Amino acid sequence: MSERHWRIALPVLVLLLVMALWQTLVQIWVIPPYVLPSPALVLSTLVSDAPLLLQSLGVTLITTFLGFLLAAIGGVTLAVAFHQWRPVGYAFYPYAVALQVTPIVAVAPLLLIYLPQQLAVLACAWIVAFFPVLANTTLGLNSVDHNLIALFELYKASRAQILLNLKLPAALPQILAGLRIAGGLSLIGAVVAEIAAGSAGAGSGLAYRIAESGYRLNIPRMFAALLLLSLAGIAIFFLLSAITQRVLGRWHESATPRER
Amino acid sequence: MNVATLDPSRTERPSAAAAAASRGALSISCRDIGVRFFTDRRSVTAIEGLSLDVEAGEFLTLLGPSGCGKSTALRVVAGLSEPSTGTVEWADGKHVRIGFVFQEPTLMPWADVAANVRLPLTIAHADEGKAHAAVAQALDRVGLSEFAGAYPRELSGGMKMRVSIARALVTEPRLLLMDEPFAALDEITRFKLNNDLLTLWRMLKRTVMFVTHSVFESVYLSQRIVVMTPRPGRVFTELTIDAPYPRDELFRTSVEYAVYCRMVSEALEKAMAGAAA
Numbered sequence A: 001m002s003e004r005h006w007r008i009a010l011p012v013l014v015l016l017l018v019m020a021l022w023q024t025l026v027q028i029w030v031i032p033p034y035v036l037p038s039p040a041l042v043l044s045t046l047v048s049d050a051p052l053l054l055q056s057l058g059v060t061l062i063t064t065f066l067g068f069l070l071a072a073i074g075g076v077t078l079a080v081a082f083h084q085w086r087p088v089g090y091a092f093y094p095y096a097v098a099l100q101v102t103p104i105v106a107v108a109p110l111l112l113i114y115l116p117q118q119l120a121v122l123a124c125a126w127i128v129a130f131f132p133v134l135a136n137t138t139l140g141l142n143s144v145d146h147n148l149i150a151l152f153e154l155y156k157a158s159r160a161q162i163l164l165n166l167k168l169p170a171a172l173p174q175i176l177a178g179l180r181i182a183g184g185l186s187l188i189g190a191v192v193a194e195i196a197a198g199s200a201g202a203g204s205g206l207a208y209r210i211a212e213s214g215y216r217l218n219i220p221r222m223f224a225a226l227l228l229l230s231l232a233g234i235a236i237f238f239l240l241s242a243i244t245q246r247v248l249g250r251w252h253e254s255a256t257p258r259e260r
Numbered sequence B: 001m002n003v004a005t006l007d008p009s010r011t012e013r014p015s016a017a018a019a020a021a022s023r024g025a026l027s028i029s030c031r032d033i034g035v036r037f038f039t040d041r042r043s044v045t046a047i048e049g050l051s052l053d054v055e056a057g058e059f060l061t062l063l064g065p066s067g068c069g070k071s072t073a074l075r076v077v078a079g080l081s082e083p084s085t086g087t088v089e090w091a092d093g094k095h096v097r098i099g100f101v102f103q104e105p106t107l108m109p110w111a112d113v114a115a116n117v118r119l120p121l122t123i124a125h126a127d128e129g130k131a132h133a134a135v136a137q138a139l140d141r142v143g144l145s146e147f148a149g150a151y152p153r154e155l156s157g158g159m160k161m162r163v164s165i166a167r168a169l170v171t172e173p174r175l176l177l178m179d180e181p182f183a184a185l186d187e188i189t190r191f192k193l194n195n196d197l198l199t200l201w202r203m204l205k206r207t208v209m210f211v212t213h214s215v216f217e218s219v220y221l222s223q224r225i226v227v228m229t230p231r232p233g234r235v236f237t238e239l240t241i242d243a244p245y246p247r248d249e250l251f252r253t254s255v256e257y258a259v260y261c262r263m264v265s266e267a268l269e270k271a272m273a274g275a276a277a
Helices: A003-028 A039-048 A050-084 A086-101 A104-114 A117-142 A146-154 A159-199 A206-215 A219-248 B014-023 B070-078 B113-123 B128-141 B157-169 B187-204 B215-221 B255-276
Strands: B028-039 B042-054 B059-063 B085-090 B098-101 B175-179 B207-212 B224-229 B234-240
Touching (some): A050 A159, A050 A219, A086 A117, A104 A117, A146 B098, A159 A206, B042 B070, B042 B085, B059 B070, B059 B215, B070 B098, B070 B175, B070 B207, B113 B157, B157 B175, B157 B187, B187 B215, B215 B255
Parallel strands (some): B098 B175, B175 B207
C-alpha cells in the first residue's frame, strides 16, 4: 500500500478498534444507556431521531455559514481598511483584539438580552470567526515582497492597483489560512450561542438539542447530536481545505507536492 | 595601460555616439547625490557626493563591495529612492521609460509567465492587442516563447531571471537598470545570460546601468566601469574597457580580458583600502 492509502487506512482502523472496545465494555459490564450508550445505540438513535436532528443540524449550519460569510467579508474588509488607512488601523485594531480575547461564552448571554435570538447567535458566530481572518489578512498584506511593490511604483501603479493586482493576490494564502480557522470557529460560536440561548428557553439548533437531551437524560441522543456536530466540523474543514488547494493550485508551495 | 584617469575622448566610442544620434540623446547626470537613511536614532549615510554621467547607449557598470550603495544609486536613478542631497538630471526630460531588473527575479508567483511579463502594460492600461504582441516579442527576445503559460515555480533560476528581463523590456525602455541580476545564479547560467544580455544590448541599443560586485562580470560586459568606495558610497574611479564587441568565450579566456580584470581588481582594492583608512 502506498503512503496515501495508509494515511486513510490507519485512522479508520483506530476508529474501528475504539468502537469495538467501547461496544464490548458496555456489553460486558452491562452499563445502562443513561450512563454510557453503546456505539450501536448511538447510531440507531441517530437513525430513529434523524428527522429532528437533521432539521436542527440545518439550523446550526445556516447560522454557521452566515457567520462564516460575514466573518470572511468583514475580516478581509477590515484588514484592507486598516492597511490602507493606517490611523483607522491604529484606532480600531486594539478593540478587534479585545473582542477576540473576551470569552464568547461570557458575551453570549449579554447579546441575547439586546438582540433577537437568531441575530444574537449569528453575532456570536461572527465575533469568534472574524478575528483570524482579520489577523491573517493583515499579516498577508504586510508580507508582500518589497521589490514587487517597488516595481509597481516604478510603473506608476495607483494605490488601488497595488492593492488589487499585488497585495490581495499575494495575501491569498494567508487569507485562506484565516478562512480555514474561521470555518471551524464559526461553528463553535454558533454552538456556544445556541447553548446560551437554549438555557434561556428557546431555539432549535443542534446545540440546543444537546442541552435539551441532557435535561431529559436522553444520553444516546446527546451522543448522536454531538456526532453530527463533529461531522459538520470535519466537513467544513475538508471543504475549505479543498477550496484552498483549488485556488492556490499551481503557484503556492503549500499546495504543491514536494520533490523527493 | 593607465586608464585609471578618465580620458573624456575615450568614452566617445562610435557605437555609443551612433546610438545617441539615432535615438535622441539620452544622458543622465547625477550631481552630488547623497542618500541618508534614518533607522531608530541612527543615521546611515549610504551614498555621499556621488557624481556620475551616463551616456546614451552605453553599457555602464557600478562595481563595488556589498554595502557601497551601488544599489541605492540605481534606485535613485529609477526614482524609487529620493536623494537627501543632489539631483539627477535627464538630458531630454524626466519621462524616459525605465526597465528595472532586481537581484531576485521578483515575479508574481500566482501569475503565469505571460501575465508577469505583461505587468507594466497592465498597470498602464495598455491596449489589449498591442500588449499581447509586446509580450510575445519580449518573450521571444529572451528565448522563452514556449513558456508563456508556465508558472514561476515551474521554471529554473535562470529562466525566472529571463522572465524578469523580458518584463523589463516589454515597455521598450530607453534605460535598463540591473541590480546584480545574475548574482544568485550558477556560473554556467550566469555566463549564458551575460552573453544573451550583450546580444540584446547590441540589438536593441538601449542604455544599460548594471550593478555587480563581480570584477569578472563587470569587465566582460561593460564599456565603462565605475568603481565605488564603501560607506559612504562615492565614485572612486572610472575605467574604460576598450575591447571590441561582440565579446564571447574567446574574449573571456583572452590575455586582454585577464589584464583588464587585474586592473579593475587593483582599482577595487584601492577603493576599499581608501575607505578603510
